Structure formats: C-alpha cells, structure tokens
Amino acid sequence: MRIVLQKVSEGSVDVVDETSGEVDTTFEPQHIGIGYVLLVGVEDTDGAKQIDWLAHKIANLRVFEDENGKMNRSIHDVDGSVLSISQFTLYADVRKGNRPSFVKAGAPDHAEQVWHAFNDALRAQGLDVKEGRFGAHMRVSLTNDGPVTIIFDTDELGI
Amino acid sequence: MRIVLQKVSEGSVDVVDETSGEVDTTFEPQHIGIGYVLLVGVEDTDGAKQIDWLAHKIANLRVFEDENGKMNRSIHDVDGSVLSISQFTLYADVRKGNRPSFVKAGAPDHAEQVWHAFNDALRAQGLDVKEGRFGAHMRVSLTNDGPVTIIFDTDELGI
Numbered sequence: 001m002r003i004v005l006q007k008v009s010e011g012s013v014d015v016v017d018e019t020s021g022e023v024d025t026t027f028e029p030q031h032i033g034i035g036y037v038l039l040v041g042v043e044d045t046d047g048a049k050q051i052d053w054l055a056h057k058i059a060n061l062r063v064f065e066d067e068n069g070k071m072n073r074s075i076h077d078v079d080g081s082v083l084s085i086s087q088f089t090l091y092a093d094v095r096k097g098n099r100p101s102f103v104k105a106g107a108p109d110h111a112e113q114v115w116h117a118f119n120d121a122l123r124a125q126g127l128d129v130k131e132g133r134f135g136a137h138m139r140v141s142l143t144n145d146g147p148v149t150i151i152f153d154t155d156e157l158g159i
Numbered sequence: 160m161r162i163v164l165q166k167v168s169e170g171s172v173d174v175v176d177e178t179s180g181e182v183d184t185t186f187e188p189q190h191i192g193i194g195y196v197l198l199v200g201v202e203d204t205d206g207a208k209q210i211d212w213l214a215h216k217i218a219n220l221r222v223f224e225d226e227n228g229k230m231n232r233s234i235h236d237v238d239g240s241v242l243s244i245s246q247f248t249l250y251a252d253v254r255k256g257n258r259p260s261f262v263k264a265g266a267p268d269h270a271e272q273v274w275h276a277f278n279d280a281l282r283a284q285g286l287d288v289k290e291g292r293f294g295a296h297m298r299v300s301l302t303n304d305g306p307v308t309i310i311f312d313t314d315e316l317g318i
Contacts, residue, residue: 004163004308009298018228039308060257063248069177071258085306089222092309095316098219099230100309139168140303147244147299149163149198150251150259151310157254 001050001114002041002090007063007148011037011083013130016137030130034064035080037142040118041090042111043104043155050154051114055121058082063148071148081128085140086115108135160209160273161200161249166222166307170196170242172289175296189289193223194239196301199277200249201270202263202314209313210273214280217241222307230307240287244299245274267294 015027023029036058064073064080075082088111092100105111112134122129132138174186182188195217223232223239234241247270251259264270271293281288291297 002310004310039303039306057253057257061253062258074257087306087308089305089307089309094216094220094309094311098216098233099221138306140306142301142303144299144301146248147198147246147297148248149246150248150253151161151163152253 001043001046001054001118001152001154003054003058003152004039004087004090005058005150005152006037006142006144007146008032008037008142009034009145011035011140011142013083013085013132013138013140015133016139018137024136027133027136030083030132032081032083032130034078035075035082037083037085037140039085039087039090040115041087042106042114043091044106044110046106046114046154050159051118051121053159054152054154055118055125057152059122059125059127063150075127081130082122083130084115084119084122085132085138086111086134160202160205160213160277160311160313162213162217162311163198163246163249164217164309164311165196165301165303166305167191167196167301168193168304170194170299170301172242172244172291172297172299174292175298177296183295186292186295189242189291191240191242191289193237194234194241196242196244196299198244198246198249199274200246201265201273202250203265203269205265205273205313209318210277210280212318213311213313214277214284216311218281218284218286222309234286240289241281242289243274243278243281244291244297245270245293
C-alpha cells in the first residue's frame with residue numbers, strides 16, 4: 001500500500017457528478033477538523049499484514065506539536081479525526097513519456113475492499129474515520145498545517 | 160529529491176508567526192488557481208540532474224482531463240500555475256517507533272538552494288511558479304480535484 005498522510009487543521013471531500021459536472025447530491029460531503037487526510041493507494045498483493053501495520057503506525061504516530069512546538073503528540077492526544085480517500089494514482093509510473101502508466105495500481109474490486117478494511121482497522125484503533133467515495137470524481141480540500149506530509153510505502157518498508 | 164504533486168483547482172499558502180501564532184505579515188500570502196501544488200523534499204545528494212529531470216517531467220506531464228474526461232492535457236494546455244512548498248518531512252523514516260526520524264532530509268542550506276533552483280527550472284519551462292517560505296511554519300490550503308496525487312522519488316527513478 002502507499003499512503004500520503006497530510007497533517008491538517010481541516011479537510012473535506014465532496015463528489016462531482018461526471019455527467020452534469022455539478023455536486024453529486026447522492027454523496028453527503030464529509031468534513032473533519034484537526035487530524036489527517038490520508039490518500040490511500042492499494043496494490044494487488046496488499047492485505048491484512050499491510051493494513052494492520054499501517055493502521056497501528058498512523059494511529060500512534062507523534063507528529064502533532066506539543067506546548068514547546070516539538071512533534072510529540074499523536075492524533076489521539078489532539079482528539080483528531082481521519083479523512084480517508086482512495087487514490088490509485090499513487091501507483092503512477094512516470095518513467096516513460098508524459099502520460100503516467102497506472103498498471104501497478106491494484107484491481108478496483110480488491111483495492112476497494114482493502115481500502116474499506118484499512119478504514120475499519122483505523123476505527124479499531126479508536127479513531128473517527130470519514131471516507132470519500134471509492135473511484136468517484138472527488139474534490140478533496142484541506143489545510144496542511146506545518147506543513148507535514150509523510151509517505152508510507154509498505155513495499156519500501158518491507159511490510 | 161521527493162515530490163508529492165497534487166493536481167488542484169486552487170491552492171494557497173500563508174506563514175504563521177511562531178511566537179504570536181498569528182499570520183506573519185512579512186510574508187505575502189500566495190494563491191494559484193488550476194495547476195499543481197508541489198511538496199518538495201531534498202536530499203544532500205540532489206543537484207542539477209534531479210532538478211532538470213523533475214522540472215521537465217512535471218512541466219510536460221499530461222494529467223489534466225480533456226473534453227472526453229481522459230488524462231491528456233498538460234499544465235501548459237490548461238494555463239495552470241505551480242505553488243511550490245519545501246517539505247523536508249517527505250524524507251521521514253517511520254520504520255522504528257512513533258516519532259519519525261528526519262536524518263535523511265538534506266541539510267537546510269543545501270535543501271533551500273536546490274528548492275529555489277528547482278523553482279527556477281520550472282520557470283525556465285515557461286511555468287508561473289509561486290513559492291512558500293523555506294523552513295517556515297506554513298499553512299498550505301488546496302482543493303485536490305480528481306483527486307490526482309503523484310509521488311516522484313529520484314532515487315527510486317534512478318535519476
């Protein structure tokens with residue numbers, strides 16, 4: 001799995017109806033205050049091991065500032081929330097040409113299943129998790145406060 | 160170098176005064192419409208080769224949608240701009256413990272120089288480039304429209 005974590009003071013998502021170009025009213029826009037916006041990419045080989053490692057790591061990561069301005073607090077400590085967004089483009093291969101290839105991204109059915117299981121694993125860590133809509137045209141708005149952006153790649157991490 | 164590219168409908172940055180916690184009025188908030196917000200991390204080994212490869216690749220990348228909704232247009236085609244933000248946390252090592260180590264991030268002087276040279280290389284590709292302030296506490300706001308997020312890592316790419 002690949003995750004781009006952004007530490008935010010707020011984040012929100014809505015869905016765009018591809019035909020009308022208007023807001024898709026069948027999706028309730030989601031909003032969080034302080035916390036993380038997670039852009040989540042899934043490969044075909046991903047499963048419980050990657051899900052559990054990432055959920056535990058992110059729930060316990062200490063990158064929020066304490067009273068001395070040091071990165072010392074976790075998302076629990078600041079009573080933060082998570083906005084989780086599926087993002088297959090994290091597996092873009094940009095080596096050749098100007099149009100990235102996305103063949104490394106997982107098959108949609110599998111990717112959706114893993115993404116949902118990951119969100120549940122975050123909830124099992126005691127976190128409030130809001131979700132976008134898998135595979136939809138979404139607009140993800142956020143304020144990255146710091147900024148703090150961290151890349152997780154379970155292949156690179158050997159997980 | 161590591162870059163997290165987010166395709167945006169708008170992006171902006173302001174700076175927070177660390178002592179007062181208020182907006183730092185010595186920094187003019189920067190704003191772009193359609194284009195890319197680039198979070199840019201630099202290592203000690205980075206230089207002209209990485210800068211030039213990335214500037215050319217990003218200037219010519221075709222990830223904006225055409226009239227058929229296909230990723231076919233470049234930032235030039237949509238008259239887009241770049242908001243470039245230095246982001247050392249992209250070199251976070253999250254393997255051990257809950258507080259990431261940032262030892263892989265480049266020394267600040269070198270990183271600042273490379274970041275500025277990269278922004279100039281993007282300008283040399285004909286792009287309008289707005290900048291945050293290196294090393295400051297910044298708030299980066301954006302709307303990732305798609306969403307489309309792409310990770311570039313020149314080590315991984317062998318550049």
